[in-house]
Amino acid sequence: MEDNSKKPKRSRKQSFVKSVNAAIEGIMYTFKYERNMKLHYLASFGVLMLSLFFNFSKIEFILLLSAITLVVVAEMMNTAVEKTVDLVTREFNPLAKIAKDVAAGAVLVSALYSVVVAYILFYNKLNMLTGNLVYRIRESELHITLICIVIVLIAVVVVKAITFSGTPLRGGMPSGHSALAFALATSITLMTERVEASSLAFLMAVLVAQSRIEGKIHTFWETMAGAMLGTLIAVIVFQLGLFY
Numbered sequence: 001m002e003d004n005s006k007k008p009k010r011s012r013k014q015s016f017v018k019s020v021n022a023a024i025e026g027i028m029y030t031f032k033y034e035r036n037m038k039l040h041y042l043a044s045f046g047v048l049m050l051s052l053f054f055n056f057s058k059i060e061f062i063l064l065l066s067a068i069t070l071v072v073v074a075e076m077m078n079t080a081v082e083k084t085v086d087l088v089t090r091e092f093n094p095l096a097k098i099a100k101d102v103a104a105g106a107v108l109v110s111a112l113y114s115v116v117v118a119y120i121l122f123y124n125k126l127n128m129l130t131g132n133l134v135y136r137i138r139e140s141e142l143h144i145t146l147i148c149i150v151i152v153l154i155a156v157v158v159v160k161a162i163t164f165s166g167t168p169l170r171g172g173m174p175s176g177h178s179a180l181a182f183a184l185a186t187s188i189t190l191m192t193e194r195v196e197a198s199s200l201a202f203l204m205a206v207l208v209a210q211s212r213i214e215g216k217i218h219t220f221w222e223t224m225a226g227a228m229l230g231t232l233i234a235v236i237v238f239q240l241g242l243f244y
Helices: 010-033 035-051 058-088 094-132 142-163 176-191 195-214 220-243
Strands: none
Touching: 010 035, 010 058, 035 058, 035 094, 035 220, 058 094, 142 176, 142 220, 176 195, 176 220, 195 220
């Protein structure tokens, strides 16, 4: 009788490696082809970078990582459900709609949970930070806000003219609506002393950017460019306002 116990278990090892590679390919697929996953990763990157400036305990940091992981996993499961349903049928089916809606609902619940966790962890620390740092560059003169808006609009038109894309009010690189929305949100942040007002302002700015993407007027990167442009100009204008 041949002793099978002495044979090398190469097939099992290869199977494990293939499984890991398949899992990595699944992660890469969702990042490449799922727009919402790009937003999740971008938000996660921003939150993790922000967390470096706060003295979180181990438990708080674990809660933060758990919330981020939950959102990413829920989005991946949502993608898996959608692709499976599309594989089975391309025609409208009430059960297929329910499956997709429930999977999307799981993503929404996990995202709301992550927002609550972030709010609990960052609220008091952000109040302290903004009191000591952000509002040192605050200037309440309304004419500075007006100057900021004008400069943002001029910058958007100039960039669109350079890139030969879109019109001043529609389409192209960058998104003018996103630039203006984020410039105003940044201005509110620098003029007020309440995190609630700042959070609501940036939430509205994000919704403006999202509406431009949903309306297929701008791409994700065009709205991102607009958001960064508006935020940067607002910060620079308000810093220069200190010399008035």
